[in-house]
Amino acid sequence: EAAVTQSPRNKVTVTGGNVTLSCRQTNSHNYMYWYRQDTGHGLRLIHYSYGAGNLQIGDVPDGYKATRTTQEDFFLLLELASPSQTSLYFCASQFRDNHYEQYFGPGTRLTVL
Amino acid sequence: GDSVTQTEGLVTVTEGLPVKLNCTYQTTYLTIAFFWYVQYLNEAPQVLLKSSTDNKRTEHQGFHATLHKSSSSFHLQKSSAQLSDSALYYCALSLSNNRIFFGDGTQLVVKP
Numbered sequence: 716e717a718a719v720t721q722s723p724r725n726k727v728t729v730t731g732g733n734v735t736l737s738c739r740q741t742n743s744h745n746y747m748y749w750y751r752q753d754t755g756h757g758l759r760l761i762h763y764s765y766g767a768g769n770l771q772i773g774d775v776p777d778g779y780k781a782t783r784t785t786q787e788d789f790f791l792l793l794e795l796a797s798p799s800q801t802s803l804y805f806c807a808s809q810f811r812d813n814h815y816e817q818y819f820g821p822g823t824r825l826t827v828l
Numbered sequence: 829g830d831s832v833t834q835t836e837g838l839v840t841v842t843e844g845l846p847v848k849l850n851c852t853y854q855t856t857y858l859t860i861a862f863f864w865y866v867q868y869l870n871e872a873p874q875v876l877l878k879s880s881t882d883n884k885r886t887e888h889q890g891f892h893a894t895l896h897k898s899s900s901s902f903h904l905q906k907s908s909a910q911l912s913d914s915a916l917y918y919c920a921l922s923l924s925n926n927r928i929f930f931g932d933g934t935q936l937v938v939k940p
Binding site: 746748755756757758759763764765785805808812813814816818819820821822 | 837854859860861864865871872873874875878880918922923924925926927928931932933
């Protein structure tokens with residue numbers, strides 16, 4: 716079974732702070748995704764990647780950067796965190812084409828004060 | 829544009845009765861796949877079932893869904909809801925460019 720881990724699991728920062736969320740998958744999946752989940756909005760795609768060095772823009776990218784350093788690791792960067800970025804963040808991986816399901820990590824709860 | 833619509837934000841059903849969660853979509857892509865994901869309280873979403881074949885019923889854990897391209901729908905149904913089915917359900921459209929679109933989710937509450 717696919718294993719996706721995220722760190723940290725909880726993070727509190729202040730407005731203007733610098734935050735990096737980490738995601739690692741250990742099943743050689745090609746695609747990785749970052750989502751935020753907010754009540755009333757469901758899962759919204761921030762950024763995604765086809766492989767190491769590749770980055771694609773999702774639906775709500777403003778205020779976020781991402782980097783895929785290896786096939787296993789995908790990072791989400793908030794360089795000037797704002798209270799509107801307080802949310803639950805999920806990372807997911809997908810094996811190959813669109814007929815394969817996504818496997819989600821346990822989530823990171825971020826609070827920006 | 830491409831999108832997924834789940835019309836009900838909350839569905840409440842009595843244990844043992846049938847339940848239906850609605851999902852419709854909009855896309856111009858021909859090669860598509862559909863998923864229902866379930867998210868239990870304080871857990872991550874996980875796939876419940878998937879389909880990419882028109883008019884073919886797919887089943888898992890007592891739930892079933894049929895992709896109907898003619899009506900752009902992929903509704904989720906179960907004949908007898910259980911208390912343990914209470915969760916947040918997402919319908920998702922996956923395109924051949926590997927973009928995935930989630931609906932806003934339907935919270936299912938099963939009451940005794």
